Amino acid sequence: MTERNEVKDFNVVVTTSHQPDAEQVKKARELARSLGFPYVSRKRLKSISRPSLLVYVLEKNGRLVLVSEAGRLFFHPSAAKIRFINLKKGLSDHLIKALSPEGYEQVLDLTFGLGSEAILMAHFLPKGKVVGLEASVHIYNVVRYGMIHFLQSTVKPEEEWIKDAIRRIVLINADFREYVKNTPEESFDVVYCDPMFEQPKYASSSMNPLRPVAVYDTLSKEDVESFLRICRKKVIIKFHREDTWFKELEFHWITGSKKSGVFYGVIEKR
Template structure:
């Protein structure tokens, strides 16, 4: 199945300008693509030479870049964000070597399952999960993250064929998970997976640092988890950190809580098919 990407929640009223540009000494193709995406995103195109002064003055804090490989990234005060499924590749290598993975232990996926990934982010977990299931439906509320990741999913070509196949199983929407779930019928998905932003983030995770200024920090509450249970057929899985208080704040009985002693990651599961 080809990737379907739909932008639902485009942010047009920012406190600062958001623009799109190219890398230095751009190719003709890069300029043409940047101008096209400028129209698609509804943001101005700036020649790269004219951008530096506006950034220094604080008039531009977030800007998209099309490089000469036609890769799209977004630059924030904390770094550059772009799509790359490198962590999924490392995770698969570890799984093939060790024969186990805590996320898979939590999900218990089958080849015909459809997973709803409520907080898609960079899609690192989604690409890995998609290898083991029929399809992954994702929502990402941040327009900036959605634009970069959906573009990357549509263009990325890996030397690892399993990654190319997995990416084709992903459908991504630019939508808030709460509004998305309310429109779904009971038992719409086999598994619902949610990975909200951590309360105590691991700042050493350099791949995620550029994402932090763009991400939604809307946390889970009990009513949202009940919606997840309503639309799931087999189980829901919530990812958090052992030092976070998320699970303590939820009036939910979890059937399994899987903890990594090494990383402090926690996968809390409600099993509906027990």
């Protein structure tokens, strides 16, 4: 099957890892069709390579990776695993402290990202769920595919909790302002928002591949008021002490780490 010559005009393509077998190529072509991007064979990729090109790579193990100048972006619940292990050791987690889950809550995560915090929250909601919004179509594609692949994979017994948590997550590709505007009052128990920090922490290498494709939004008082409208219990906002936008918000209480500078501000629905 020949590839389209006009592929050079695209900024996004789908390919395989090196030396793919026929089944891998077939799956990559199917993925390209479902995502709406052109398929390019691995051999031809070098001839169209340029700094602005985003490349979805379907690897031999079934993992989907988005490759850009910033690095390799793929779904990995490692941050959730680390925080879960710390909780099992008896350590506190500031997000879970802010959430104070009773187990039944319906949580709206406005800024899903790689989903680590949504997975952690969903673990504590055996009778609830997390609806996650991701505005970036590329992050959404990678994470949605990654979660499905994780559910279909064999994992260690100590990681089964991640599968259970993922089953309680609904991921939607949507801008949070548009979604909130069209959501009825008190539709969720908790609304959570984690905007990108104003001053990127480049030491966080796991976050760097997100930056070229992420959607950057700061919050206003009006945004928070709209969050309060659609929640029944509380709004939780994550911020860094170097951010400036959060200073106009009035939190009822804050929990976080002075060492890392990361905090969770809670506004109760009263």
